[in-house]
Amino acid sequence: MAITSIDTDRDALTITLVADFTVSQQRLWDAYMDARQLERFWGPPTWPATFTQHDVRVGGRTSYHMTGPEGEQSGGYWEFVTINPPHSFEVLDGFANPDGTPNADMPSMRMLLEFSEQTTGSRLTVTTTFDSVETLDQLLGMGMVEGTREAMGQIDDVVADDSVPEAARTTHLQLLGDTQARVTRFFEMNIDDVWRAHHDPGLMRQWMLGPEGWVLSVAKIGERPGDTYRYEWESETGEPGFGFTGEVLESHAPHREVNTERLIGAQGPGTLNAMNLVEVAGGTLLTLVITYPDAEMRNEILETGMADGMEASYARLEDLFRQAAA
Structure with a gap:
């Protein structure tokens, strides 16, 4: 320069x-x-x-x-x-x-x-x-x-x-300070499709599955501030299911959404999730900043393999749109 x-x-x-x-x-x-x-x-x-x-x-x-x-x-x-x-x-x-x-x-x-x-x-x-x-x-x-x-x-x-x-072509995880984590993922998709994929229950049931062997059985969407949402997953192999619920705090389609999130049945505070989408060369960059109540909870959740499960779902989403465009 x-x-x-x-x-x-x-x-x-x-x-x-x-x-x-x-x-x-x-x-x-x-x-x-x-x-x-x-x-x-x-x-x-x-x-x-x-x-x-x-x-x-x-x-x-x-x-x-x-x-x-x-x-x-x-x-x-x-x-x-x-x-x-x-x-x-x-x-x-x-x-x-x-x-x-x-x-x-x-x-x-x-x-x-x-x-x-x-x-x-x-x-x-x-x-x-x-x-x-x-x-x-x-x-x-x-x-x-x-x-x-x-x-x-x-x-x-x-x-x-x-x-x-290049690192963002798969789910990239970074720690921010003591209580935050930032997830970054690039999609070869336009910004409207990435937003729709996070708000269309039919689409979500096709890609938001995590590891193989799980299905999204409940997809109640929150679209506006004040709305609640609820997602539940069931295992095809009989493992105990789980789910998340929370409230939408901000929604600015197709660029930004902020919501609370907690594990269904869990006690104590949950997380604050802020998703941003921006158009870059060849597609859309998703950035998700998750704020945890403390470092201990953050580390416990990340050690469950959360990023790997997200990547499995994100890769499935990209394949879904790639096949539809073929």
Whole structure:
């Protein structure tokens, strides 16, 4: 990457950064759509970022924190204002409190990212607009330009690494902090079909089966906030069945759904599940962030082979649509 310019215009209240890359516009765009890739370059090397939410839609929200050398953390958020894939998106960019809410004591700004094709690859133009000269000077004094330069210096290695998007072709599991896990899976399907597959009981009974020998016997769907859902599985070999129930908290078809989940018959708190879908080259990227009440429950559930069961179902789903298209 070559940063060709960083210009500060105090009259226009803007800082504009232009950088050129040797990869395609789409590849660069996709790096910003995937939280796993984005967190590898959003923070400077000494303050790496962790993205706990990446809701890429107008009105959607991205939440992250950067962790310093001594373990100290600084939170941030984006609120998406416009999105024009794969050409541009604009966000309100601000600082966040530890609970993720906007930090009213710190400044916010608008950030427009524009992606364009070039004869040698692609160009990224980032225009940050401030609400006053005082805010601009405050961010400059905090090292914004230097930090941005260091962070963007990492993008080349990320976009040159095809192992990250390739890993998502099967269920990829990562731990986030002490109580969260992030599941990522790429589907060679359009976003509407992936959403429909999670909300059509007939389709769900064909793919949401987990390991061989199980059937989804109950599929009561929740579609709107406040709705409850219930899924139950039965074993064809006589093993005890199980199921999950919960409440839909958010639903923004076909991009995001948030729900509670608990094992039917179990005591105590369950989990909070946030699913996001975003279109990338060749299909749709699913990201599921699961928040557990504590690390002990998270580890117990993951040790049951949850990710393997999810992959068996996801692979079945992709095969189902591949056969239908043949």
